[in-house]
Amino acid sequence: MKIAIVTDTSAGITPQEAVARQITLLAAPIMFGNRQYHEYQDLSSAEYYRNVRLSKSKKLVPTAPQISMATIHQVCDRLAKQGVTDVVVIGPTSGISGFMNTLNSYVEAITSVKVWPWDSRGILTVMGDQVRLAAALVERGADVPTILQALEQLRRTAQTAFVVDSIKPLLHTGEINLGHGPSNVPVGKPLLVFENSGKIRFAGTALRLKSALDDLLAQMVPDLQAATPLKATILNADQPETTEQWLMAAHDHFPQVQFDRALIGPSLGVHVGDGAMGLAWSLDYQHLLTAENENTIKK
CATH class of the missing domain: 3.40.50.10170 (Rossmann fold)
Structure with a gap:
């Protein structure tokens, strides 16, 4: 094989x-x-x-x-x-x-x-x-x-959430579950989360990017309480200054977590639009490559 x-x-x-x-x-x-x-x-x-x-x-x-x-x-x-x-x-x-x-x-x-x-x-x-x-x-x-x-x-540990300037790109592609009519979306920056099924769900709004980061970091707390090493990434749609601000704030909130950065490439950019910021996290995949955990996988 x-x-x-x-x-x-x-x-x-x-x-x-x-x-x-x-x-x-x-x-x-x-x-x-x-x-x-x-x-x-x-x-x-x-x-x-x-x-x-x-x-x-x-x-x-x-x-x-x-x-x-x-x-x-x-x-x-x-x-x-x-x-x-x-x-x-x-x-x-x-x-x-x-x-x-x-x-x-x-x-x-x-x-x-x-x-x-x-x-x-x-x-x-x-x-x-x-x-x-x-x-x-x-x-x-x-x-x-x-x-x-x-x-x-x-995959069971993977989570991704975004804050976007506009929900229009996702309404255009039809790849979002608002839970109610788009005309009723509150004023502010929409917060979007990936459900366990992989679908995108509207999860509220934030008035500013700072408060949006706080909301996204709060979603990490239950996973941080589990005794597993997390890997987290700040995602950005060509927003270098905001990325630096988010990285500093994220490190201040959770100094025990390694935060990386990554660009939101075109294939996701068509859905979340210009100006989007996000946070993704999961179990550090290297944890599954240790001798002890490799044996667990094979059982």
């Missing part, structure tokens, strides 16, 4: 990191009008947000179409020629993308390898850490059931 890990750039993994970890990385497509780009291939996060700002007057709304099944099929066939027998495809949450549902329906058409679709139920850091965990386990010789069991353990 030879296993390959396949994912796309919505995991926040760069091409350089993918090469180093032996991950097959696909560029997520982004549409501006009739023009198609590919995330991190010919469209950086900075370029994406610049295009968003420039296109507002033209009323061009960017979208993130799915990676085609033809592309997945070609990748799997290529991996098969390299001796791969099993391909674990880790994708973005089906709560904002139809990719995993489409792949689940298509896998029987791929006969060159055995394809194992895995819905991360997240995006960016929480998705990326699932990919990193899977790649590390492949390197250590784990089989597919062991990898999937470890991914399940990590």
Whole structure:
């Protein structure tokens, strides 16, 4: 058995990191009008947000179409020629993308390898850490059931929440559960959380970014009370100054937690819009790679 890990750039993994970890990385497509780009291939996060700002007057709304099944099929066939027998495809949450549902329906058409679709139920850091965990386990010789069991353990701990300037991008894509009519959304900056199912839910509003951070950090408290090491990430849609402010405030609140930073790339930017800030956290995936916890996974 030879296993390959396949994912796309919505995991926040760069091409350089993918090469180093032996991950097959696909560029997520982004549409501006009739023009198609590919995330991190010919469209950086900075370029994406610049295009968003420039296109507002033209009323061009960017979208993130799915990676085609033809592309997945070609990748799997290529991996098969390299001796791969099993391909674990880790994708973005089906709560904002139809990719995993489409792949689940298509896998029987791929006969060159055995394809194992895995819905991360997240995006960016929480998705990326699932990919990193899977790649590390492949390197250590784990089989597919062991990898999937470890991914399940990590996915159960993953949480992501955002504050956005406007809820309009999500209303446009239809990827949000408001719980009531959009006309009744209170004034302020909308707070959005990913449910355990991977769907986005409206969770209230904040008057300022500072109070929004306090609200998001408060959601971490129950997980901090568990005796497990957390990894947390401040997410930002090209907001470097606010990111620095949030990192300092987050460290002041919870000095025992390691806070990283990550850009909200185009594939999520189409949903949360320009100016979004977020907080993602989960069990530190390295914790599942210790000798003691590897044995627990395999039982």
